[in-house]
Amino acid sequence: MLEINYDTKIFGVIGKDIKYTLSPYIHNFSFNLLGINAVYLVFDLSEEKFNKAINSLLEIAEGLNVTIPYKEKVIAHLNGMDEISKKIGAVNTIFRKNGYNTDYIAVKSLVNEKFGNLSGFNCYIYGAGGAAKASSYALAELGCFINIINRTKSRAIELVENLNKNGFNALVKEDCEDNGLVIVNATPYSQIVPERCAKKANLVIDFVYKPVETDLIKIARNNNISFINGLEILVRQAMEAEKIWFNKSVPDEKIIEYLYARKLVW
Numbered sequence: 477m478l479e480i481n482y483d484t485k486i487f488g489v490i491g492k493d494i495k496y497t498l499s500p501y502i503h504n505f506s507f508n509l510l511g512i513n514a515v516y517l518v519f520d521l522s523e524e525k526f527n528k529a530i531n532s533l534l535e536i537a538e539g540l541n542v543t544i545p546y547k548e549k550v551i552a553h554l555n556g557m558d559e560i561s562k563k564i565g566a567v568n569t570i571f572r573k574n575g576y577n578t579d580y581i582a583v584k585s586l587v588n589e590k591f592g593n594l595s596g597f598n599c600y601i602y603g604a605g606g607a608a609k610a611s612s613y614a615l616a617e618l619g620c621f622i623n624i625i626n627r628t629k630s631r632a633i634e635l636v637e638n639l640n641k642n643g644f645n646a647l648v649k650e651d652c653e654d655n656g657l658v659i660v661n662a663t664p665y666s667q668i669v670p671e672r673c674a675k676k677a678n679l680v681i682d683f684v685y686k687p688v689e690t691d692l693i694k695i696a697r698n699n700n701i702s703f704i705n706g707l708e709i710l711v712r713q714a715m716e717a718e719k720i721w722f723n724k725s726v727p728d729e730k731i732i733e734y735l736y737a738r739k740l741v742w
């Protein structure tokens with residue numbers, strides 16, 4: 477770590493029960509490589525502490541990431557948000573009290589790089605929480621027709637209504653039905669995606685990154701299906717946050733190499 481002194485800036489992640497978070501490893505490593513005089517801390521806050529501390533944290537920290545369960549709740553405390561986070565209704569990155577959604581940017585840019593345009597494809601997204609919201613907007617903007625499958629149907633309906641209100645044609649579904657598919661696991665459990673659906677896919681995206689090689693990613697690999705794993709999304713969203721904070725970032729591969737070398741992912 478660089479020397480901590482008067483000018484050291486504070487960054488960090490806000491969430492609840494986030495002992496697992498890799499964000500401090502990723503960002504402190506990156507700050508060092510970029511020569512940025514900053515530290516990245518974890519603010520693991522109960523709801524009560526969040527309510528007491530959020531405004532002060534926003535005053536003191538230069539930039540923040542936000543994770544479960546505060547991606548929506550934090551919005552009321554911000555000065556503004558970019559247009560896409562307003563539509564999505566969730567932010568995971570804050571810079572000087574303005575909100576952004578780099579989960580959305582990560583999915584959109586990775587799909588563009590690894591697969592390309594999705595016009596004519598049917599996307600089946602499992603889940604209706606923060607990851608599902610961000611990825612549904614990213615994939616819809618790339619031309620995919622969005623279908624949401626979620627345990628709690630009312631949340632799926634809410635997300636679909638939000639997408640449709642913003643000009644997309646999304647539906648709530650119970651099961652995957654077509655060929656020419658993009659399959660996304662946006663729940664904590666990639667086994668939720670039936671194997672027969674995964675096998676019909678042209679592209680598989682899994683948000684889960686522990687382990688990196690989930691059962692879903694294994695199915696994709698074994699069947700020569702293109703895939704984007706949760707670690708790629710995690711690192712990309714972190715580096716996109718750094719671009720917002722500093723206008724620069726470290727190449728994703730360097731961060732991924734570091735996380736494997738430190739045995740922080742497997």
Ligand SMILES: NC(=O)c1ccc[n+]([C@@H]2O[C@H](COP(=O)([O-])OP(=O)(O)OC[C@H]3O[C@@H](n4cnc5c(N)ncnc54)[C@H](OP(=O)(O)O)[C@@H]3O)[C@@H](O)[C@H]2O)c1
Nearest residue numbers: 603604605606607608627628631662663664683706709710
């Ligand atoms: N790789 C990355 O950078 C990245 C970024 C964001 C999230 N993630 C990961 O993605 C996952 C989802 O995150 P999130 O922020 O979207 O969480 P969230 O807002 O809490 O949403 C979780 C979703 O998963 C569903 N779900 C949870 N447990 C389930 C179960 N046992 N059976 C069926 N459905 C279940 C929930 O369904 P209900 O609506 O029925 O509760 C909900 O739709 C987490 O594992 C998170 O760590 C990874």
